[in-house]
Amino acid sequence: MGLFDSWSDLFAAATPWQEVEAEAPKEEEEEKEDVKESKDDGEDGEVEEEEAEEEEEEEEEMVDPKEKFEEECKESKGCAPAKHHFEECVERVQGGENKKGPSEDCVEEFFHLAHCANQCAAPKLWASLK
Amino acid sequence: MLARSCLRSTRAVGAARNGVVNATKRAASSSSSSTANASSPFGLNLAGSxxxxxxxxxxxxxxxxxxxxLHAMTPAEEGLHPTKYPWEHIKWNKTYDHQALRRGFQVYQEVCASCHSLSRIPYRTLVGVTHTVDEAKVMAEENEYDSDPNDEGEIEKRPGKLSDYLPAPYKNDEAARAANNGALPPDLSLIVKARHGGCDYIFSLLTGYPEEPPAGAAVPDGLNFNPYFPGTGIAMARVLYNELVExxxxxxxxxxxxxxxxxxxLNWSAEPxxxxxxxxxxxxxxxxxxLFALSVWVKRYKWSPIKTRKLTYTSPTGGRRPGRH
Known part of the structure; x- marks a missing residue:
């Protein structure tokens, strides 16, 4: 066990990620509180800024980044064929041109468009999320 | 297509035969010294093609x-396959983002927990992962659990302890079905492992509700359209909206x-x-x-005398052969 522990200690020292403590010692908590307090002190300025940001966001009614990026992607050149097909299908179904045939839905076209938009938006979305 | 290719091939064969015949005729009629070999390449080419x-x-x-x-199911029945997202914690040398876990637990408690249980997670497992001991204790104490029977055999309620499991929103599956229009909200403890696509699927499902279903899609009563759910009709309505949680x-x-x-x-709860x-x-x-490097070295070390020895044979000198002696 000793060998293993020493290995793991060595390893923990060498690895960039941190060890997560199960129990926070009291002293540290106090320190944390202090830190929190000091943070609070320091945050006053930040809080105002944040509030200002929040107000702006509230005014704009926070847009979900996923929806934003997907809208952009749907308009992009890469998804133009899928969008075209989808819109054509919607027109066809809503126009009721093929009333004789079996009823049609645009689920498949919607899938293709959504797949294209998601594929394009995924990396941008992850870059914007925390 | 078969008929066309067959026709074409018979025509080609016919042409080839004609060519061959012509070629032989030509070879026969022209009494030149060239043999059949010289004129046949044309026919051979035709036959080959x-x-x-x-x-x-x-x-x-x-x-x-x-x-x-062949696909037995239509794309709608299959459901839209989720997009692969570049999750940080899935990379092989990355851990969970524990701040995200803490936020995720908050979302679970404030949003999901009203319908979905998380029955395999006791409060003690949250300690050191999302919360400190004291925070976890406080959260556990907010719930009541059955205590041991007292002197009169009555079972009283006691505040929760760290070893208690997260409380389920319904007493049993039947109660859950009755409260949800017949649909059972699955337990979320292992849901990431239990669904194809794992994290990607659940993320897509939660965020993928379109504002309105595409034209012509039939959405039965009591169901909602979600492209990622197989069959596209899901009993769960969209629950996550901007700024739902603070x-x-x-x-x-x-x-x-x-x-x-x-x-x-949820991925943490499935794979803590x-x-x-x-x-x-x-x-x-x-x-x-x-250890492997060590074993290679040991092998080379042990074998070095055998690998580096030199065997020589010196034939006995002199005219006499051995054996005659």
């Missing part, structure tokens, strides 16, 4: 008949942010050992590499 055409044609026909994959760390609570956090938390497992994997790699 005809055979190739037949072969290619039959292969095309076969592939046309049996090549394409994060204590001030992260803007957009729909996708909440979905991302709660999915990471992941951080430890990756660390152990790293140790295994390092130690076994060292």
């Amino acid at each position: 005809a055979a190739t055409a037949v072969a290619v044609g039959s292969m095309t026909w076969y592939y046309h008949l049996y090549g394409p994959e 994060y204590e760390d001030g992260t803007p609570a957009s729909t996708s942010q909440m979905a991302k956090d709660v999915v990471e938390f 050992e992941m951080d430890q497992r990756k660390k152990m994997g790293m140790k295994v790699l390092v130690i076994s590499t060292a």
